[in-house]
Amino acid sequence: MEQRPVMVGSSPLDVKEVLQAPDASVSPAPENKAVQEAEMQPPYSIYTKRQKNFIVFMSALGGFFSPLSANTYLPSIPSLATFLNVSPSLMNLTVTAFLIFQGLAPSFYGDLADIMGRRPAYFISFIIYIAANIGLATQSSYPALFVLRCLQSSGSGGTYALNSGVMADISTTAERGRYMGAAQSGIMLGPAVGPILGGLLGEYLGWRSIFWFLTICGGVYLVVFAIAVPETCRKVVGNGSIPPTAWWSRSVLNEVARRRAARNNKASAATEPWPIPTQRLRFPNPLKVLLIIKEKDCAVILFYNSIIYASWYTVTADLANLLGEIYHLKTVQIGLCYVPFGIGAALSILGNGYAQDWNYARVARANGFTVDKKHGDDLAKFPIERARIDIVWPLIYVGALATIGFGWAAETETHLAVLLILTFIMALFLTACYNSMNLLLVDLYPNSPSTASAANNLTRCLMAAGGSAVIEPMIRAMGAGWAYTLVGLVSISLSPMLYVVTRYGPRWREERRVRLAKEKAKKEAEAVANC
Template sequence: MATPQDIEKDAIGLAITQQEPKQEHDGTQNNAELQPTVSRRSAVEYSIFSKSQIRYIVFIASWAGFFSPLSSQIYFPALNTLANDLHVSNSLINLTLTSYMIFQGLSPMFIGDFADKAGRRPAYIVCFVIYIGANIGLALQNNYAALFVLRCMQSAGSSTTIALSSGVVADVATASQRGSYMGFVTAGSLMGPSLGPVIGGLLAQYLGWRAIFWFLVILSASFLVLFLIFFPETARKVVGNGSIPPQKWNMSLINYLHARKAAKEGKEIEEPSDRSPRKIGFPNPLKTLAIVFQKDTSVLLLSNAILFAGFYDVGAAIPSIFHESYHLNDLQIGLCYLPFGIGSTIASIINGKFLDYNYRRLARQHGFPIVKNRHTDLANFPIEKARLQIAFPLLTIGSLAVIAFGWCLQYNVHIAAPTIILFFLGLALTGSFNTVSTLLVDMYPNSAATATASNNFVRCLLGAGATALVVPMIDGMGRGWCFTLVAFVMLGTIPLLLVVIRFGPGWREERRLKQEAAQAEMAAARK
């Protein structure tokens, strides 16, 4: 059974399969001896889950990822009402958005690493217990300080679900399939911007803002019950390709049925040697920071964070501007988010198909083999180009849409114009940063939750700053020039992504060599 150190060779596609038990204590291995392992790995199924089971798993992961943006966006229509009820300014209420995003960036640093070590199910359970408790507190609180602190807890519980969902996709889908499945996972999370404001507007308008949080309690508790019964463990360090049963306490119905079927067929069930909870260790946020400071990933994360900040600038500005310019109530403001969210959801699904198509197109051009349900070594494949080519037209359209949105608001154009623009804005910007998110999972397939946590960390911190600044910027510059500046900053990511396409493969190879050298040193130290 391979140790976690043997498995951590993410970016180069040379991870040692968990079906190699003899390598665990062999301290005499050198780099040359690792190469046959790659061939053996490609000969086994990447995942034993059937296509229908994978779709089901991705659907549940997508549903779990729905709670983070839902919790953020369902709150938007009630911002004005909350400010009045708690007797605070709009700027202070907007700080609860900022704090939410800060914790949205920080908490996955801990839970992402924990999920890669201990499994997806334990990580999900921890997240939802925190989340449900925070929502109960939010429904009962009566002052701004409690609102602020509990929103941080709510974010800590819900935000990691997106990183975990990306990890689930990496567990069950090969690189040639990953674009579509990442699209489906992201579509679930982006239904939040579509449905959240509408639900929040309805609840705030007719039942009061407290009903928003009671609704989240009921929805998340119902999901957790279904999750505990039906969602299988997928983490490759725990169950390999799904053929290794997880610990009994971590078994779902699907895991139990797989184990029973194997027992009936007389198959020998391999028990992983690393079962002790003490070997999991405390989650290490430094692993997330290590990814942040890699050459290629740092450029990718900065680019994605800028796009995400622009996306959130638009969303955070809608309640106050639409209330002031068009005199809308909470429900009407919520309905204005529908085009934004629908465009984002459509983009996730369609963009995933384009990503898979472009991957296959470049694979044919380079004579690169694609074998169904087999691990693919991406060391000699331009995966950066295959993914990022899709982003450029979307990024350009999204930036132009931000400019148009700002000037429509500047001149108080009929509300139909900015709401239509919101659809195209959501469509284009979501497609852009989803492309980058898929590339990160390609580069770190065995630590996808940690890699996605690094993405959350950078983009949420930058997004938090942008959300806090957008209202003062609008007050100081005017709506048109504020969003024009935002759009030009977003367009500045195009040369950054071109740098990744040009130099990314070399940086990836450099990292591979360093990882192999580190493994050789560890092997020598074990002698």
């Protein structure tokens, strides 16, 4: 009888597997025999700490491109509007379209990465991205700008889902908070660095230089990735010990190291093959994210998470307008005002990773479970919802109060430093909320982490697009103070939704596991009957 490895999808990716509940290793304190059996299992990942750090660095750098592309563009909108002879409202449509495609793209890349591996998904993503940037640098019409911005977003937007998938491949649930925090720090640095780079390049070299800069950076990243970054998808390489067969899944350095190790007979238990069935390839299904969204626990998490994301996006989307109208700042000065926000977001996502790992261990001790960082943890009877959500409560309320304070500071035209401090606080607390719930989604779907992240990205971007579209009319109608008071109160009033997840999430998760097990057994019985 084939033995199923810990937290590894051991069957080809299909609809049932996408909805499969987690099933790998936090188990009640084992006896000696159980400990010995656990030690005989292959490690969750064969990569060393140094190799993991490099993979995390490259994932963070890849995730940096989407927010970088979105924000380097913003300072040049006035000059582009003048050059193309179009209204500011038409130029704002390019921003909205970018955000919409940023939400839609991971739906394709997530399923592709869970089927064929992370590397081919990265290749396709960056090839599209580089081609779009070349087109943007050479275009001279508004229709071309609009279409190419959508294409640019379609290329760079996939890195959101790929980022989470890679972290789920190489880290167990007990250490995943720290790794995902580090990997997603690049995503949060984009809003801080992008406006500064875009302002400097646009002012001194012209708006075309922005897209040539992004083309060069994307090309360099793609070359380094192709040479040095290994395939990590557990459906392709297991825990990293299975040499990938397809050429696009093999990195040059990884393949050289494997051949050298084989020649020197350095095989060990850590490099023993991880059992994995033959891969069944098929065209990615972007609609698969809907299967996750319709699940009760995920629907609640995704909805509230999109509310949190939209609440702080209403601030970042309208910050430039407020600063220009109230303080009459120049383009480069406005770009510098995004720095506190970016720093707060980056610090938040790093610190929250360590906080999540600490709380995970605390909840495990309180429930009499033993954490196994080497082989992974069985979450079937573990309250993972509580472990991830416990530390979110104070973050929500402080972030919401900072949002309300920001609105009234802008309304009263107080000192600029007050607004910048409040943007830092919002980023510090609200980013941690968003990151915690994204981490929970990945824990709930370990066999399809990229698809789970794609569902999260789809809902948050669509909600943020709506928020960015209505915040300016709200400010004009009721003033910045009451507009952001409403935004903050929405976040606070809907926060009990997280209690619902903590209270009923384990039950819903078990119901899903039983339902899918019955459906799988029925399908296997029908297959046997047809033979």
